[in-house]
Amino acid sequence: MRKIRCSNTKPERELAKALWKAGFRYRKNLKSLPGRPDIVIRRLKVAIFVDGEFWHGHNWEKKKNQIKSNREFWIPKIERNMERDVEVNNALIKLNYVVIRFWANDVKRNVDACVQKVLESLSEAS
Numbered sequence: 001m002r003k004i005r006c007s008n009t010k011p012e013r014e015l016a017k018a019l020w021k022a023g024f025r026y027r028k029n030l031k032s033l034p035g036r037p038d039i040v041i042r043r044l045k046v047a048i049f050v051d052g053e054f055w056h057g058h059n060w061e062k063k064k065n066q067i068k069s070n071r072e073f074w075i076p077k078i079e080r081n082m083e084r085d086v087e088v089n090n091a092l093i094k095l096n097y098v099v100i101r102f103w104a105n106d107v108k109r110n111v112d113a114c115v116q117k118v119l120e121s122l123s124e125a126s
Helices: 010-021 060-066 071-094 104-109 112-124
Strands: 039-041 045-049 098-103
Touching: 010 039, 010 045, 010 104, 010 112, 045 071, 045 104, 045 112, 060 071, 071 098, 098 104, 098 112, 104 112
Parallel strands: 045 098
Antiparallel strands: 039 045
């Protein structure tokens, strides 16, 4: 478990590189914001998270039943992570940030679509 990264994962690096190539300048893991977003575009007030499927409960109702070992630990832990994600989103929205969350597999499959989603979110916000 010690080798599992919490920041600067490969999907985060891929998305950051694609955003840089698209002309966005950003900061990574900004400690001054709630939840330490993976990528922050300060000028446009955008906070981007790249969430791991297991840790943040992707398709949780189905996956919860597939956990076989140490269920009394993992199920409350992941559910608390999901609650914290909502709390962080609300705190960032109160600070007038646009919050965008991607699943790591979505970034791996099609990083260009993720960059396009960021562009669409920015045009909707302005």
